[in-house]
Amino acid sequence: MNNFYTSNRQPLPDTAFSFLPLGSVKPTGWLREQLRIQADSLTGNLPKFWESLSPDSGWLGGGGESWERGPYYLDGLVPLACLLDDEILIAEARKWMDWMLSSQDESGHFGPKTLVDWWPLGVALKVLTQYHESTGDKRVIPLMERFFAYMKHELPHNRMYKHMWAMVRWADIVLSIIWLYNRNGDPWLLELADEVMRQGYNWTWHFDDFAHTRKQADLYPMRTHVVNNAMAIKTPAVAYELTGWDEHRRGALQAIEMLDKYHGTAVGVFTGDEHVAGKDPSQGTELCAVVEYMFSLENLVQILGDPAFGDRLEKIAYNALPGTFSADMWAHQYDQQANQVLCTIDKRQWTNNGDDANIFGLEPNFGCCTANMHQGWPKFATNLWMATPGDGLAAVAYGPCRVKANVRGDKLVIVNVETEYPFDEFIKITLHMDSPAAFPLVLRIPGWARGASSRVNGANVPVEPGSLATIEREWNDGDVVELTFPMVVEVERRYNDSVTIKRGPLVYSLKIGERWEKVRGEEPHADYAVSPTTPWNYGLIIDPENPQVEVIRKTVGDVIYGPDFAPIEIKVKGRRVLEWGMECSSAGQVPQSPVKSDEPVEELTLIPYGCAKLRITEFPLLEG
Numbered sequence: 001m002n003n004f005y006t007s008n009r010q011p012l013p014d015t016a017f018s019f020l021p022l023g024s025v026k027p028t029g030w031l032r033e034q035l036r037i038q039a040d041s042l043t044g045n046l047p048k049f050w051e052s053l054s055p056d057s058g059w060l061g062g063g064g065e066s067w068e069r070g071p072y073y074l075d076g077l078v079p080l081a082c083l084l085d086d087e088i089l090i091a092e093a094r095k096w097m098d099w100m101l102s103s104q105d106e107s108g109h110f111g112p113k114t115l116v117d118w119w120p121l122g123v124a125l126k127v128l129t130q131y132h133e134s135t136g137d138k139r140v141i142p143l144m145e146r147f148f149a150y151m152k153h154e155l156p157h158n159r160m161y162k163h164m165w166a167m168v169r170w171a172d173i174v175l176s177i178i179w180l181y182n183r184n185g186d187p188w189l190l191e192l193a194d195e196v197m198r199q200g201y202n203w204t205w206h207f208d209d210f211a212h213t214r215k216q217a218d219l220y221p222m223r224t225h226v227v228n229n230a231m232a233i234k235t236p237a238v239a240y241e242l243t244g245w246d247e248h249r250r251g252a253l254q255a256i257e258m259l260d261k262y263h264g265t266a267v268g269v270f271t272g273d274e275h276v277a278g279k280d281p282s283q284g285t286e287l288c289a290v291v292e293y294m295f296s297l298e299n300l301v302q303i304l305g306d307p308a309f310g311d312r313l314e315k316i317a318y319n320a321l322p323g324t325f326s327a328d329m330w331a332h333q334y335d336q337q338a339n340q341v342l343c344t345i346d347k348r349q350w351t352n353n354g355d356d357a358n359i360f361g362l363e364p365n366f367g368c369c370t371a372n373m374h375q376g377w378p379k380f381a382t383n384l385w386m387a388t389p390g391d392g393l394a395a396v397a398y399g400p401c402r403v404k405a406n407v408r409g410d411k412l413v414i415v416n417v418e419t420e421y422p423f424d425e426f427i428k429i430t431l432h433m434d435s436p437a438a439f440p441l442v443l444r445i446p447g448w449a450r451g452a453s454s455r456v457n458g459a460n461v462p463v464e465p466g467s468l469a470t471i472e473r474e475w476n477d478g479d480v481v482e483l484t485f486p487m488v489v490e491v492e493r494r495y496n497d498s499v500t501i502k503r504g505p506l507v508y509s510l511k512i513g514e515r516w517e518k519v520r521g522e523e524p525h526a527d528y529a530v531s532p533t534t535p536w537n538y539g540l541i542i543d544p545e546n547p548q549v550e551v552i553r554k555t556v557g558d559v560i561y562g563p564d565f566a567p568i569e570i571k572v573k574g575r576r577v578l579e580w581g582m583e584c585s586s587a588g589q590v591p592q593s594p595v596k597s598d599e600p601v602e603e604l605t606l607i608p609y610g611c612a613k614l615r616i617t618e619f620p621l622l623e624g
């Protein structure tokens with residue numbers, strides 16, 4: 001339990017950490033620049049030209065889109081506006097929030113009058129909790145109290161199963177019920193949460209006896225839907241908060257293990273285009289699933305504290321997330337592929353997504369991602385640090401930021417994290433305070449960081465990879481903690497015994513020449529096809545047990561996630577594998593390794609996955 005930041009009230013079980021309120025952690029350095037890029041592109045401009053967020057939106061009182069898109073957008077806009085202290089974004093968010101907060105009727109219902117589906121209301125509740133944390137708006141808690149009373153009254157007849165998305169996404173509603181219960185202590189809220197869970201789909205059983213081990217046809221649309229699965233990863237742990245049961249506590253790890261085993265990709269997500277689609281690296285992963293997996297992991301770290309969730313969170317945030325946007329973030333994909341060699345409007349091997357699902361644009365395939373993508377970066381930045389039991393602070397993921405929080409003895413501490421991580425191995429943490437303060441500082445040591453070291457004011461403090469290191473002492477103003485996480489090049493064996501190159505939290509892909517061509521729409525939010533200008537069908541010459549490669553460190557610029565801005569390059573040797581061609585407008589099945597090739601040896605350049613919009617990530621291994 002933490003004396004300054006909301007913790008679970010009895011009878012809910014203790015969580016590993018408490019969330020810091022939105023605004024306590026602010027991005028700095030390259031991460032702030034990245035959020036600025038996001039603000040200056042689609043997030044800051046969408047309502048000006050995208051019909052779903054126009055003044056006609058049902059979430060502004062109009063007769064237009066009245067389902068999930070308004071709340072989805074706010075779920076990212078509200079934290080982004082707060083983290084950047086951007087007056088224009090804050091005013092935009094306030095416009096929507098003022099409407100939402102004044103929309104409640106006598107019954108307790110809020111939002112568009114016609115809306116009876118619990119699902120979009122669940123997203124709106126998540127928005128309200130963030131808005132309250134960042135502004136302290138006094139209208140939020142009374143609105144939530146009246147709404148949950150309404151929900152308790154309505155659930156016996158307006159049941160969750162009547163709304164297919166709500167039934168499988170119930171945990172997001174429960175998170176907001178728990179948020180309120182921890183603030184007002186009303187016991188009937190827990191009865192409501194139990195009822196929502198009872199009426200919702202049992203994802204713990206689903207993953208415990210996992211039946212969807214192959215690429216799916218459209219047989220069980222809700223259960224095999226990629227976004228539902230990404231959201232469901234947290235669901236057993238949310239259930240654990242209500243039950244305290246061990247099967248629920250273990251359920252999230254089981255979910256991740258099953259999805260990795262049968263559908264996992266090299267960058268820590270799983271395929272689904274739009275249903276789980278097996279391990280072929282030419283299958284797609286929807287952007288909504290990427291940001292929802294991140295949100296699941298942020299909740300899992302907070303509830304359960306396993307440092308492996310932090311490892312996975314960084315892997316997705318630093319690879320899969322940027323890899324599916326153009327460098328300027330004006331364009332995004334619906335589906336990304338680990339082996340992505342052509343982004344055009346063509347029939348592909350998707351289970352049921354449209355022909356435009358992997359082009360970069362405003363609204364490829366369907367507009368859910370256009371609305372939902374905004375939460376990825378800002379929530380990640382917000383949740384880099386959390387509060388610990390015993391009134392300390394924990395780094396659960398790393399990136400440049402500044403934390404302002406209260407610690408033991410009601411002392412205000414400012415924590416400055418200076419780093420170019422994940423492009424650099426060094427992290428410098430400087431503490432500032434008015435008077436000495438004794439409190440635990442908890443540091444996640446990544447599982448891959450063999451030989452990791454930490455120094456406090458120059459003195460070595462031993463740490464173990466894959467653990468949470470707790471340094472409990474009296475801290476003084478100006479104290480410095482230096483972390484070094486050695487990033488060693490590793491080879492992971494994947495589909496058909498292919499090889500993927502990893503180094504620290506980053507996954508590396510073949511740099512392929514890219515030709516971008518506008519296919520429709522208006523600048524700057526047009527749709528683009530991307531075609532290769534250089535060959536892609538290479539196998540690698542590398543010893544998987546002892547990879548010898550050259551790592552070239554370059555500067556980290558204001559723009560990072562494009563092929564020409566890559567802060568790190570890895571040079572490897574390879575040969576063309578001529579029988580490996582296109583199938584269904586994608587890279588064909590990766591040939592079973594090892595493969596033979598008599599083509600000339602070439603030096604190949606690999607760059608971080610997030611920088612490469614065309615890429616090969618799973619390579620055939622050439623015969624030694």
Ligand SMILES: [Zn+2]
Nearest residue numbers: 286288368369
């Ligand atoms: Zn989507």
